Amino acid sequence: MARGFAYIDQPSTGGLTHFIDALVPLHLWAIVWIAAGATVLAGVWQRVLARYALAFVSMLWLIWGLSYMSATALGDASRGWVTGALILNLAGLTIIVAALADTVGPRRGPVIAEGGVEG
Numbered sequence: 001m002a003r004g005f006a007y008i009d010q011p012s013t014g015g016l017t018h019f020i021d022a023l024v025p026l027h028l029w030a031i032v033w034i035a036a037g038a039t040v041l042a043g044v045w046q047r048v049l050a051r052y053a054l055a056f057v058s059m060l061w062l063i064w065g066l067s068y069m070s071a072t073a074l075g076d077a078s079r080g081w082v083t084g085a086l087i088l089n090l091a092g093l094t095i096i097v098a099a100l101a102d103t104v105g106p107r108r109g110p111v112i113a114e115g116g117v118e119g
Contacts, residue, residue, distance in 0.1 A: 001037030020067040036060055047101075054098035061091035 008030045020029070036057050043050025068084030071077040 001034050001041075020064060033060070051098065051102055054094055054101065058091050058094035058098065061087050061094060065091055 008027060036053065039049060039053035040057055043053040065084045065087035068077070068080040068087060071080040072084065
């Protein structure tokens with residue numbers, strides 16, 4: 001949500017930083033980021049929603065990371081790869097968190113049975 005709030009009043013750069021800004025104005029991206037953050041927050045209490053919210057957020061991170069990387073490749077932002085690499089790492093971490101949050105986990109009860117370890 002913080003990224004969305006940062007873009008609410010941000011003027012467009014005219015696509016000079018990355019192509020995402022050229023496709024959709026930043027104030028509309030603000031709405032998308034705030035909605036994504038709100039759904040992740042709501043997913044804390046609703047497991048099914050969390051699965052889709054984390055997938056959506058990881059997709060956003062992936063799009064933005066690739067956008068920064070392409071800006072470097074096209075010569076628009078010579079240091080865009082730094083931000084792109086960090087954002088792509090966040091996308092990967094979000095996918096891992098989504099996968100871990102979706103697992104059932106170990107069964108309830110003691111790890112070692114009362115009789116000890118067999119075998």
